[in-house]
Amino acid sequence: MTDFSMTPAHSRQQTRWGKIALRWLLYLILGVFAVYYLMPLFVMVTTSLKSLEEIRTGNLVALPRDVTLDAWKTAWSGACTGIQCDGVRPYFWNSVLIAVPAVAISTLLGALNGYVVAHWRFRGANVIFALMLFGCFIPFQVVLLPMARLLGLMGIAGTIPGLIFVHVIYGLGFTTLFFRNYYVTIPAELTKAAKVDGAGFLRIFWSIFLPLSLPIIVVTVIWQFTQIWNDFLFGVSFSQAGTQPITVALNNIVNSTTGVKEYNVDMAAAIIAALPTLLVYVVAGKYFIRGLTAGSVKG
């Protein structure tokens, strides 16, 4: 009898301890992975705050003994990209000048396109949408050569307007997709009722759809900004000395072969290049993730 009453209690206690142990193991594994994801950022930040001397004699993961901001100053305004030594500052502003108009234009066009595709269906609208959607997936390598020639013919090769143009064109597919998927959830009855009341195409967009669009505008702006700010392929293919975006400048600084290798400056420059998108992620992470998943998960 005692055996019978003992065994369940005993095993219950065992599973309780097992559960606590499992819980600890779970947190341990999650913690290990957190370290894995954070380690490169940690190393970047600490390296950027060390002197070259300390980097050579010290340890990769050690905290800086003497914190110095010299590397940051050099990265911002003195580091050399090839022959020029102005740091990343001019290129940072190039990226801003490219990203801001390109994001604004492609988002506005995407909103109008999405509105048409979702609520003003006409014959062939589906085919048009499918063709635009597929345009999101082409490897940009197939358009690099003709685009380089076209920008030359238009006289905007190697200019910032040229890069804005390219980013708007190849962002349209995604922005249209985002707005279309959002607008199809708005009931068609709303449009119909407004039409009965005499409102036209633009009026309905302006007074009904646009006021409802804030969430999707945020998602689209964040998505486009991240894409354009982080772009390298278009930047390196269609810019020239003086108009390069920051990603290209960063790569030039890191891979420049002249002079002493200044790892601390490389890391500071890399953090500067990453800061705007990191900031967006930290401030609006929810919308950032929604954008990431919007293109890939149905619904």
Added chain:
Amino acid sequence: MSKWIEDHLPKVVLAPSFIAVLVFVYGFLIWTAWVSLTRSRLLPKYDIEGVIQYKRLFAAPRWDVAMNNLFLFGALFIVISMVLGLLLAILLDQNIRTEGAIRTIYLYPMALSMIVTGTAWKWILNPGLGIEAMVRSWGFENFRFDWLVNPDMAIYTIVLAAIWQSSGFVMALFLAGLRSVDTEIIRAAQVDGIPTWRVYSAIIIPSMAPIFLSAFIVLAHLAIKSFDLVIALTGGGPGFATDLPATYMYAMAFSRGDIGQAASSAMIMMGVVFTIVVPYLYSELRAKND
């Protein structure tokens, strides 16, 4: 007149974007396909000569390396990112108190440029001052971790950095999937005494099949387009050891002045994307129309 405009306004609004996509995506695609069939070198020529560029391409050892790298890198990157992403999503789905913070940490690399990621890992992996030097300074004098400069291993540094960048995103996809599984079914299974791992392997994971497909498509797409990461991390080296089709195409187009080779390699990349994406898009659009 104004009536006509009002009636056709939707088409008028959509037209510029549609024409832009027609010209700059499909027109350019045809241009590249055409040029890939010519003898173009420094300047494009338009006399079709057949598949001569493709023959040159398949005979080029460097292209061979690039394609092999793509399949090796693609396979490892996709499989490991998916396994890791799924594992982390399941672990995070166990009522973790600090879930929000952990999720933020796992996903932030996705906000970074591949150039930044490459720069960071290049520093960490450089044998002289990075991980190798660090472990040696701990007393393991013979420790070797020189993948970055070892032609046989350099491609794995690309895999390592790419997984670091993208696995958090896969985790987010799977986590969203786990949250959308019907909790009633899971509770019923638990009431029936079915062990947790069986609930996962027999109910939850199979019900997430569409998410596996989405994750696969996104990752495969990322793998084929990988360009920045290679440029920043290894520059395609040592030698051509870490070349991918994208870096091969770029070298041919902008530094070798061999437009014919650039166009034909771009078309092969297009073909790979096409075979992966078209069946997916087709099924997606059909499902949406039903």
